[in-house]
Amino acid sequence: DYSLKVMDHFSNPRNMGSIEDSDGVGEVGNAKCGDIMKIYLKVENDRISDVKFQTFGCGAAIASSSMATEMIKGKTLEEAWKLSNKAVAEALDGLPPIKMHCSMLAEEAIHEAINDYLKKK
């Protein structure tokens, strides 16, 4: 069963949506389930001033992206890069093992978005 924090971030996701004038966008697919995740970043002075996500993924993907985006908001790009899906799962009080791959989507899409920002800069 899912933790209360997972259910909270699933039913009431934070930072869902897109950013029109974003500074970096990352999109990744999950080979295991075919789901996709898109992350939009707004960057100011090397810090993430805003972040949004869109996904076609499951409840675990939604909850972990909601938590991951909360955790990197206001952080430097370097700090955001270091956020692992395990840290996100811990902050959610755990995810079932079969759902850990869903939380990888957010981690990978954040990396892609940071790379996209650095490339454009």
Added chain:
Amino acid sequence: DYSLKVMDHFSNPRNMGSIEDSDGVGEVGNAKCGDIMKIYLKVENDRISDVKFQTFGCGAAIASSSMATEMIKGKTLEEAWKLSNKAVAEALDGLPPIKMHCSMLAEEAIHEAINDYLKKK
């Protein structure tokens, strides 16, 4: 990529939620991805007068449950039993092969809910 109908039923799902005084409830899990689906039925004169679903599943599971519940509303229990996930996928103008198993959740949960109703009756 997903069809317009899939995107429509995903972004704007029909019949999402629960029915307090339901006549039958079906809950199934997906061994492949760990997701769950719950279907609530209201039955009048052997016809499905109302139906709602809840899921932790992905966009494909949401879209196919939205479409499946639309397709069985007003139908007899026998007609509803015969609804296959293939017919639902066709009504959605197709689903990627890797996502066909997600559409099984709705079909199986409808069967469970009808069985639950018949058992209680």
